[in-house]
Amino acid sequence: MxxxxxxxxxxxxxxxxxxxxxxxxxxxxxxxxxxxxxxxxxxxxxxxxxxxxxxxxxxxxxxxxxxxxxESDADLAGLLRRREAELVDQITADQDRLVRVRARLQLIKAEDTAPAEAVTIEPLQPARVALARGVAASSDHEDVGPVISGLFGELFKAMGTVSPAGPAIATYRPLDGGSLEVQACFPIGSAEPVEVEVAELPGHPTAATYLHRGVMADIGLAYQVLAAWVEDAGHSTDGTAREVYLTSYPEPEEHWRTAVQLPVT
Structure with a gap:
């Protein structure tokens, strides 16, 4: 003893x-x-x-x-595994919530200091792309992030041996009820990938463009800058948007460069 x-x-x-x-x-x-x-x-x-x-x-x-x-050891082990899984899910959700709160705080801090002069006007070029479509419940990064990442994963696998002809592109179009149509796209030029939807992304004579640097959780700053610029310039937009991932995976996300483009009239 x-x-x-x-x-x-x-x-x-x-x-x-x-x-x-x-x-x-x-x-x-x-x-x-x-x-x-x-x-x-x-x-x-x-x-x-x-x-x-x-x-x-x-x-x-x-x-x-x-x-x-x-309880028996078998029942106890099963119970503990279930509780462990619940805690992992809770921790993941809390971490995601923390990322969103920090991103929103960054937006609040940047409200009066956003560099409107960084917005440029340039044509929105048409592009022949392979694409995958989905719908996000809202424009919130919490809803959009999992949808767009899943679509790009599906599209990358479906492309087979066809290599993209340029940076990946995501397009967004608001739908009735607040949801968002999402498209993940790879430019393909004249290639013909098997079992992948191919379409022509339309161009537009003028698009307000802002270059976002850093993690996608902070992408709201780009849209905030663009919204202020569009309003100040007396332009209008239909709510559609295009993101061109100039630098992305496998680079660390903090080094990503994303061109955010809003067609304007």
């Missing part, structure tokens, strides 16, 4: 916690000296301690832990 101090050391917990688990009936000592009151534990009790700590760290209350510890 082991003293409470030795057992705490082997179980990587504090003596105070072992006393608390004894008090609430989660982990009783194997023996308590009737004269000194010293608690003693057996090595096999580390199995119960490990399960107890795992449940606690996964967010179960002590009352829930009491019933969980009495």
């Amino acid at each position: 082991f003293s409470i101090g030795a057992f705490a050391s082997m179980g990587r917990v504090s003596v105070r916690m072992l006393r608390h688990y004894d008090k609430v009936g989660l982990l009783r000592p194997a023996r308590v000296d009737e004269f000194s009151g010293y608690r003693y534990y057996e090595a096999d009790q580390l199995r119960r301690l490990n399960r107890l700590i795992a449940c606690k760290d996964l967010g179960f209350t002590l009352d829930e832990v009491k019933s969980i510890l009495d």
